[in-house]
Structures are given as C-alpha cells and as structure tokens.
Amino acid sequence: MGYHCIVLVKQVPDTANITGEAMKEDGTVNRAALPAIFNPEDIHALEAALEVKDRFGGTVTAVTMGPPKAADVLRACLYRGADRAILLTDRRAAGSDTLATSYILAQAAATVGDFDFIFCGRQAIDGDTAQVGPQCAEKLGLPQVTYLEKIIDIQGKTATLRRNIGNGWEDVQTPLPALVTVIESANTPRPASVKRYMKNKFKRVPLELPADSPEAAQAKEKGDLLEQWGLDEINADLQRCGFAGSPTKVFRIQSIVLKKEGFASVEPTEEGVRSLVRELIEDRTLG
C-alpha cells in the first residue's frame, strides 16, 4: 500500500549556459547546440516523491513528455529511486504550449491512474512559466499546493505541507489526491545509487533503438524496454494537443541588441570622479 506519487519531469536546454554559438542568425535558439539537462526544480520534485515513499511507503512513477532523447531524465529518475518511468512522445504533440502540454500530461496521469500525489517542479528553466503544474491540477480537478518547502505530515488522505509564499511561509492541509509544485529549498536531492544505475543504465524506450533491429529484440527479451506512450494510448483529443490546442502563438522573436547611446568614459581619478558627480548634480540626477 502506501502512497503512489507521479512526478512530472522535463528535459530542458541548459539556458544558464547559452553562448553566442547557440543563437541562430534569426535570433532563435539553436536547441541542438545546447546541452540538455534535467530541469533543476524537477529533481527536487522527484526527491519530494521519494521522500513520501521513504517516510510513508509507496511507489513513484516518473512521467515526461518530449522527444525520445528525453528518456535520459527517466533513466536519471530510475537511478535515484523511481519505480516506474513513462515517456510520452508523439509528433502530433509538437508545438504544444503550456495549455496543450498540461492537457496531455493530465491525460497521461489519468491513464496511469490511482495516484495520491502529482509532484512537479515549480517551473522549467526553458520557459520559466510555472504554468504546467497548476494547469494539470485544474484539468484533473485536483487541489494544488504550490512552492512546497516541506512535507510536514501525511495521515490517511490528508497531507500537511509548508509552502513558501514569497514574503514568508504558510502551513496548509490538503485532501489527497493533490498536485504539488516544488522549489529548490524543499529538500536536498539524493545522488543516483550505483546499484540502481547498474540495473537501469541499459533501459531504452523503443524509439531510441532502430526498429526491428536485433538490439530492439534483445532489449525486449531482457526486459530493458521503458514504457513509451503516444497520444492514442492516453485517449487524447487531438484538437487539444500540439498547435491546434495551443491558444498562444509566437508572433515575433527578436534577439537582444545592447543599446549604446551617449556613453562617456570617466577616468578613475579623483578629478574624473569629481567632474562626474558635478555633471550628475547639474542634470539633477543627484538632488
């Protein structure tokens, strides 16, 4: 028994390390030139789910939506202690904004079924929107607790959680099932376990292997296949997925041009600094 936690994890381009080479001429980002990483806050979401499992018993299912390569984050979840991992991948999901993404992830969670918690990161660093979590909660008719700081207690179908509210914290009690978004200060993620790494490192989703190849047949035989679902497996309404299901349209993308207007170089000397102060008094910047 215990609690069944679903964790929504995302693979994202490492936007912290964007360099000139990652920008295309037209000002868009060349995702291929960026290393793909486990969205930082999602590692904390996974840790929260593992904490529930450790303290109160249960199982953890990791779900991600993305291209076949996103199976990397699923393996990372298995190394750390997830029991089950599912990749949602479907060409018809391309172009999904947060509304369509949350619809698809909510359908996936409903298909997995029978859960007590859905844990998400607060936000993904590629978009910084923080919308997918609350939108999934709404789609599933679940209560939501955002910005988890601490799991205080869980008893029966009630969880007591501390959430960060920006200018302080509050403790809330929520009925389960509930959706919870997690911030970095909530916990310290455990490292991957060597044993689990050895056990799971060869796991692949079918799309990572050439179709009908000996490798694919072998992986299947050895039980090394990870679950891979498309939109049909989750009974998705195609009108609500991909471009069709996305009300937000990108109208224009501009790269940032640094403005350089009226620049004055000031000598790092007493006289230089003094004349600068005088100028600022004259133009009333200094009162």
Place this chain on the structure above:
Amino acid sequence: MMSEQNRNGEVWVFAEQDNGKLHDVVLELCGRARELADRLGVKVAAVLPGYKAEHLAPILYQHGVDRVYLIDDPRLELFTSLPYAETVIRLIQKHRPQIVLYGATPLGRDMAPRIASATRSGLTADCTDLQISDVTDAKTKEVWKDLLLQIRPAFGGNIIATIVNPFGWPQMATVREGVMPMKPADPSRTGELIREVCDLTDSFFGVKVLERKLEEKKVNLKAARIIVAGGGGVGSRENFSLLFDLAAALGGAVGASRAAVDGGFIDHDYQIGQTGTTVRPALYIACGISGAIQHRAGMQESAKIIAVNNDPDAPIFSIAHYGIVGDLNQVIPMMIKAVKERN
C-alpha cells in the same frame, strides 16, 4: 470550447490584496490597463475577491479603474487556489473581458494558470511589455485586429518573444512587480462598485491554511531613487560596507547581483535581475558587476547607469552611460569623497 472574441470586453486587472492592502503590482497594472483600454475604447475593471476589502475600491478608481467587481466573503479572507480561481473563472464567463492581467506574484502565478486552463485561454508569464496592435498571420495573411501583444524575454533572457492569442480569449498575462511604472493617483477619479456573490460550495474549500508566518521585507529597492549595486567583484561581505557607505552618502539603497548573493556577501532580498527585483531608479551605480543578461533584465531601464569595473570589456559598459574602468576599491572611496564635498 475555446471562448470567442468579445471585442467590447473590458480590460481586467486582478486586484491582489492581503490583509486589507493592495499589492503594489496591482496599481502598476492599473496604469497599463488604462492605456490598453483607452486604445481599445473599452472600460477597465478590477476583480477584488476577499473579506472586508471594499475600502480598496476607491484606490483602484484613482489609479484608472472604472469598475470594481467586489466579491466579499469571509471564506475568501485568506487565499487558497481553488476558491479564488473559481471565483474569477465564473466572473470571466459572466462578463467576458477581452484582457485579464495578473501580477506575477507567488499568488498570481499560482492562480492564473488554473484560470487559463479552465477557460482554455492563452496566458503569457512574466511579460515585460504589453501593447495593442493588429497582427497579420505569417502563413494565412489573415489580419487580426487589436490583439494584445505579450512581450517577454525567453530562454533565460537571451531573446525577446512577442506572444499573441488570436483565439482562446480572454487574452491573459502576468507581469512582475516593478516592471511597469506606477502612475500617480488621480484623487478626482471615481468608479462603480459591483457586488458579486460567492456561491461556491464547501467542496472548493478543501485546502485549509493552518498557520502563516510573514516576514517583513527588509529591503525596498523599488522605491529607491539611487541604487549602488555590488557584484562578484566586491569580493566579500566585509567589503560590501564600501557600497553601503556610498549609498548612505548619496541617500540611496544598496543592491546586488546574483554572484554577490551566491557568494554570501549579501542577502537574497537585495538581488536585482530576472530572478530578483526589477528596478528603474534615476541612478544605478554597478560596481564589480559584469552585466550578464539576467542582471541587465532587472536594471537596464534605469535613467542613468554608471559602471565601475576593472575589465574594459565587461558587457555592463555597453549599457552604461558612464563607464569607469578601474578597481572599485579605489574608485568608490573617491566617489564618496566627491559626493561629500558637494554637500
């Protein structure tokens, strides 16, 4: 079904309040909502859920609001996601505004996505600018009249994206505090109070707030006319006293880059930038700050920028009005001296 466009719909601001006080970002949004509504020829309305919050309506009128939808209910005294979101959802369905703006506060970012999901409308987070314009579809050449342009940095601030919602109205956006300047209040303005009832069943109130602890904000960077900000180049917590001395001499406040915060030189409350506070002071003095895009995002609208950096190639110089290439440990004391001289 996605809702249809309502060309006569109002422009709405979600009036976030706590303990009988409006959040500053609400009044900032009212100013912009007024401009957008004037452009569209429609009214500005504020949605004000809470308990005993009626006294806030006149403040909203004075900042440009024509109409306040007040939902007064003891059960709405403290924010929880479901009842607040559901209250706004029902009002949107009833009155069909064309635009709804929210502060990108912890509360706004919790509630707005839920509303967008229920109404199946578009929502753009953390906009840095909002405008009205006709938009031509690149493929079909169809022209959509008077859409809300939702402008925001994307990919960690490396590009600026403009988002529109031709379908799926209302068009909704969140905006961070400090991004839009607050317009002065006009005491002669009045408006119309419309009382709406909260007819939510108890099932919406499953989440209960047991205890709350608010921490007083120690730092008020937004109000400062002059900011002296230090970065990784300051080197230590002790050395930050130089910046406090200069700020004191100028009657300004101290700010910091993330490198200074991460280095433990100063608390997070002082951080300026994409993940800190957005400021637009009359004067910004950046000392030992390289000028990474995430930092610039929070200060580049400052009226005057002085950069002190010993690396002549630091990016901060490309947005500075005055650049001093030198060691801050020498330059700042000179500045303090020069400022004291003029007094």
